[in-house]
Each structure stands twice: as structure tokens, then as C-alpha cells.
Amino acid sequence: MITDRLSLASDIAPESGSKTLDSKVQNSLPPARLVQTVIGALAVRDTATSLTGDTIVLWPSILANYQIYQVPIEAWIGRHRLVVIDGPGHGDSGPAPEPFTMKQCGQAMSEILDELGVSTPAIIVGCSWGGLVAGEFAIDYPSRTKAVVMLNTPIHNKKSGLKLSDRFVVWGARWLHKSRVYQDGVARSFFLQKTCEQGGPMMDAFRQHLQRANGAALARSVRSVMLEREPLAPRLRAITTPTLFIAGRFDRMYLPETLRDAVLSMPRGRFKVIDTSHISVADEPEQTVSLINNFIATL
Numbered sequence: 001m002i003t004d005r006l007s008l009a010s011d012i013a014p015e016s017g018s019k020t021l022d023s024k025v026q027n028s029l030p031p032a033r034l035v036q037t038v039i040g041a042l043a044v045r046d047t048a049t050s051l052t053g054d055t056i057v058l059w060p061s062i063l064a065n066y067q068i069y070q071v072p073i074e075a076w077i078g079r080h081r082l083v084v085i086d087g088p089g090h091g092d093s094g095p096a097p098e099p100f101t102m103k104q105c106g107q108a109m110s111e112i113l114d115e116l117g118v119s120t121p122a123i124i125v126g127c128s129w130g131g132l133v134a135g136e137f138a139i140d141y142p143s144r145t146k147a148v149v150m151l152n153t154p155i156h157n158k159k160s161g162l163k164l165s166d167r168f169v170v171w172g173a174r175w176l177h178k179s180r181v182y183q184d185g186v187a188r189s190f191f192l193q194k195t196c197e198q199g200g201p202m203m204d205a206f207r208q209h210l211q212r213a214n215g216a217a218l219a220r221s222v223r224s225v226m227l228e229r230e231p232l233a234p235r236l237r238a239i240t241t242p243t244l245f246i247a248g249r250f251d252r253m254y255l256p257e258t259l260r261d262a263v264l265s266m267p268r269g270r271f272k273v274i275d276t277s278h279i280s281v282a283d284e285p286e287q288t289v290s291l292i293n294n295f296i297a298t299l
Helices: 023-028 066-076 102-116 129-140 164-172 180-190 193-198 201-212 215-226 233-238 260-264 285-297
Strands: 006-008 033-037 040-046 055-059 081-085 122-127 145-151 243-248 269-274
Touching: 033 102, 040 102, 055 066, 055 102, 055 129, 066 081, 066 122, 066 201, 066 285, 081 102, 102 129, 122 129, 129 145, 129 233, 145 285, 164 180, 164 215, 180 193, 180 201, 193 201, 233 260, 243 260, 243 285, 260 269, 269 285
Parallel strands: 055 081, 055 122, 122 145, 145 243, 243 269
Antiparallel strands: 006 033, 033 040, 040 081
């Protein structure tokens, strides 16, 4: 065990003071704290006093921080204990010391829950990258997993067939992340056109996160997630806990028809397609939260 594992993220990373979130979320979430893990120091926000419901662990997508979950946080704050994590190189988290695997991300989640004293099985919710982490966690720590929610998760590895837009996301992360060209390009890959055009606090937070990121740390994480990961699809059958998989009908990066059969091979998998692009929790946040709430009610 590493001593002095917890420290205030605001003492190390610049993003804790962001004012882009709705005031309800900003005022309700506690300050981020850094927890040392196998993949570096990760920023964690834990509503430990909200003990009336389940413990829900949230891990966001690549190129986004916890603010991508603005609407779910608003819906669940005070009803569930929320453990909200920024991935390495993202948000208030430090850089990963070296390239990492999705299995190591799952290990890091377990280390965080150990540090926070979470002993009961948790509901693991992950968007894209976060969905991969949720799957790995459920495989390696079934006794700690009550249920899994995988949002727009790239369960196949597309390294050999990346589209031009995917390559732009990967190779631009190091040098172009502060540019409007890169931010707009990623937004077009991730979100529906209407989401981009409407803007609002979540989209502002998404752009500001990229603007403030450390390019080298961001690029290391993007390569680990998008290029170098082991495919999850062949191992989905090993996830025995109830699992809800939500896919975007208009997701150009990961088409729903390429995901359905693998998800339905899971012993307790449920597959839902909604009218979104790659980040359903941003394109249709209320519908996404409603589907998750209905799923939780069946557990």
C-alpha cells in the first residue's frame, strides 16, 4: 500500500475550479482527491455521505472528463453514492507513467474502491473508454460488481482499420488538442450535429477540458485506449452480472450492428439502440438516464 495515497487534486491539477458545470453539480460534488493507482494518480470525487442507494462508479470517455456526466450526476446526487473518476491524462488526474491496458484501468478502479472503503458491490457505468473499464472490472472483480452499464463501448479493436476521423483523433491529441480545428473535429466524431450546434455547459466543458489538457499525457492515454487495447468482445461472455449496453444509432465510429451479437452473447446482457452518435449521455442525456434508472430498478 502506498502511504499518503490521497491528496487534494486542486493542489496538483488546474481544473478543479472549473465553473462550467451546472451549479447544482458544482456545489454538490466534493473536491477531487488524487488516489495513487497502477496507472498513476487519478482524480476521484466521492459523495460518500449519499448512502441511501447503490454505489455508482462513473468513468468517462476518452478526451473527456467527469463533466460529460453532468445530467446523470444531477439525477443521482443524493440518491446514490457516486464515485466519479477522471482517467489518466484527463481532467484533474495525473499522467499515466507508461502506456497502460484496459485491465490495468480495471485494477485502478478496484484500488480506488479499496481506498474509499467501498465494500459492497457497485454499479459500474462507463462511456466508451469507461465502458471498456467497466467490462474489465466486471470480469476481474465479479464479487465487487452488482451491475454494469456500457455506453457506446468499442468492444472490438479497430487498430488495423481506423477511419480517417479516428486517426485524426489519435494523432491530433498530442499537438492539436488546443486548436479549434481539433476540438471541432472530435466533436463531429463524438456528438450529433444538433448537440454541437446547441452548445451549452457540457459542450463548453468538453472544449475547455481539451484546451487545458497536457498534450503528452493526453496522447499517451488516447493511444493506449484507441490503438493498443485488447479487444473486449471475445471475453464478454465472462461478464456474469446484469449488463445494459446502450449504442448510438448514428455512431459512425462504432456501428450498432457490429456490437449487437457480441453483447447478446452475454449471459445477462441487454442491448438498447437510441438515436445518438458516439456519446449518448451527451446527445440524449435524459433518455440515457431513464434507461439506466429502469435497469437499476430491475436489479
